[in-house]
Amino acid sequence: MKSPDAKPSLPTIAFIGGGNMARSLIGGLLQAGATANQVHVAEPVAELRDALARDFNVHVFSDAASAATHAEVWVLAVKPQVLREVCTVLAPVAQANQPLVVSIAAGITGAQIGRWLGGGIAVVRCMPNTPALLGAGVTGLHANSTVNAEQRDIAQTLLTSAGKTVWVDDESLMDAVTGVSGSGPAYVFLLAEALQAAGEAEGLPADAARTLTIETLLGASRMLAADDTPAAELRRRVTSPNGTTQAAIESFEADGFREVVARAVHAARIRGAELAAAND
Numbered sequence: 298m299k300s301p302d303a304k305p306s307l308p309t310i311a312f313i314g315g316g317n318m319a320r321s322l323i324g325g326l327l328q329a330g331a332t333a334n335q336v337h338v339a340e341p342v343a344e345l346r347d348a349l350a351r352d353f354n355v356h357v358f359s360d361a362a363s364a365a366t367h368a369e370v371w372v373l374a375v376k377p378q379v380l381r382e383v384c385t386v387l388a389p390v391a392q393a394n395q396p397l398v399v400s401i402a403a404g405i406t407g408a409q410i411g412r413w414l415g416g417g418i419a420v421v422r423c424m425p426n427t428p429a430l431l432g433a434g435v436t437g438l439h440a441n442s443t444v445n446a447e448q449r450d451i452a453q454t455l456l457t458s459a460g461k462t463v464w465v466d467d468e469s470l471m472d473a474v475t476g477v478s479g480s481g482p483a484y485v486f487l488l489a490e491a492l493q494a495a496g497e498a499e500g501l502p503a504d505a506a507r508t509l510t511i512e513t514l515l516g517a518s519r520m521l522a523a524d525d526t527p528a529a530e531l532r533r534r535v536t537s538p539n540g541t542t543q544a545a546i547e548s549f550e551a552d553g554f555r556e557v558v559a560r561a562v563h564a565a566r567i568r569g570a571e572l573a574a575a576n577d
């Protein structure tokens with residue numbers, strides 16, 4: 298009997314686009330136990346194609362249709378700006394083979410992808426993030442009404458190899474997912490840049506500022522993930538009355554830190570919707 302925790306075995310998966318994000322997902326997938334000959338990748342850039350074949354031993358193709366033809370699952374990992382063109386080329390294969398289509402493109406909706414592929418296609422729209430490379434990512438997922446339970450499990454297994462998953466029932470929230478977690482690693486890297494530079498400005502040697510910054514972000518993230526203690530409470534425990542942290546937090550608040558973050562996430566969400574409209 299199948300245990301309730303048993304993962305469905307993955308069918309052949311074709312990545313359409315072999316860039317940064319595809320590479321992260323393929324790395325995670327193989328580390329999680331998928332075999333290289335189950336993975337096909339279409340990538341027009343010869344150097345990227347060669348690197349994928351060399352590093353992961355996967356089957357590589359220069360055109361999308363060749364990679365997709367013998368795969369039950371397609372992962373659309375091209376830029377939003379070229380997705381319509383890619384889907385239009387793949388539409389006859391999609392109609393003949395009825396694959397599960399997993400898109401990681403920012404902004405582009407499941408309805409657009411289904412329409413471009415000729416209609417009636419099972420589409421899971423996802424938003425992973427780059428820590429997927431270490432299996433430490435998080436992915437938001439939304440399934441359209443054509444996706445069946447088995448296909449949902451396949452998408453779940455595929456993205457679990459990249460880290461945690463969060464299903465979203467309302468697709469319109471996928472752009473908010475992008476604003477928080479898809480783009481989110483860049484905000485943390487920006488904070489790291491700023492914190493390191495501030496340390497250096499206060500006189501620390503560059504290597505000391507770098508180590509102090511990295512270990513602080515890592516340690517604080519581990520504390521956040523360790524239990525359900527809210528971030529605000531963890532912050533309170535660092536903040537001694539009239540101490541150094543209080544001085545820093547008051548400076549952040551006076552400069553509108555929360556509003557700055559909210560505006561940035563909003564800008565990312567709006568750009569997602571713009572990408573969908575501009576590339577329809």
Ligand SMILES: NC(=O)C1=CN([C@@H]2O[C@H](COP(=O)(O)OP(=O)(O)OC[C@H]3O[C@@H](n4cnc5c(N)ncnc54)[C@H](OP(=O)(O)O)[C@@H]3O)[C@@H](O)[C@H]2O)C=CC1
Pocket residue numbers: 313314315316317318319339340341342345360361374375376377379383401402403424425426427479480
């Ligand atoms: N980077 C990130 O952090 C995240 C990205 N995403 C999404 O992932 C998708 C890919 O992003 P990313 O990996 O950063 O982008 P990349 O540009 O690194 O990768 C996309 C690759 O697809 C190639 N490509 C273009 N046309 C085709 C085609 N017809 N068939 C096959 N491959 C093609 C591109 O080649 P060429 O360069 O020649 O065009 C490029 O190598 C985007 O839609 C993005 O929104 C989602 C979550 C996070």
Ligand SMILES: O=C(O)[C@@H]1CCC=N1
Pocket residue numbers: 403475479480
């Ligand atoms: O910047 C972007 O558009 C992509 C989507 C999320 C992260 N990178």
